[in-house]
Amino acid sequence: MSLHFFMSGTTKGQHIMEPLTRKCLEERIFEEVQQLLAVGDSTYLQGLSRIGFIEALENELRFLGLYQHDDRETPAVIRAIVEEHADQWRMEYLSQPDTSISSAQPQMPQIPAEVESPWVQKIVSTGSSFQIAKVPRYSDLLYLQGKPITAQDGIV
């Protein structure tokens, strides 16, 4: 659902979101961004420009199902929120000691498994009993809730 119905007015042709709605979305974005920063490759991310950092965040947030692909308003609001707080997040993130393991050098050289999906043939590997099917979902790590966020979430 678009946030369009929850816009309260316009200024210079731009919609103004209900403060409570924006606050709700902002809180959700903050929560997700903290998780994204926790799973991100800090070495790689530190090398991104400010714009690159913002666009990388936007890309990730698209896949969290926060809005439908034909929703034009919500991504614009998310972009504004990300831009507003990007410097703060970058500063906090860059100030952390780099204890990350680069995704370019994964710890598991071979991924084994008997994947249960009928689409997947047996993926062969050696030296590990790790099972793909038991790997935690990215979305689980990010505490993703099933439904896209809507402005109604912020209405009391």
Added chain:
Amino acid sequence: MTLVRGIHILAHGNKTEARNIAVDIQQYQRLLVGQNAWHGAGAYAYYVDQLPDNLRDWPQVLFEVDGTKIIRCTTPRGTALDFFRIPGPIGEYVSIHVIAFLHVWDD
């Protein structure tokens, strides 16, 4: 050679754009490496059985790729995530073998 099957989401769910992209993917058996990814440069895909529920209806391409050509994405602590990337320079293409397109040509 170990083959891995992955699902690449097309155009962030935009079906019209996905159809244009699918033509190129089908013809040249390749994925474009986009800009500013969170885990490094490369074409990204979910392991076939680990696609999140909220993305199941999005336009996507099911493909196979040589397992030695991919890098599994992990958290900083090394926990494996449910997707991988096929590393490559931004703006260039990486090779895949297309199996099928899903939710692209239907209405």
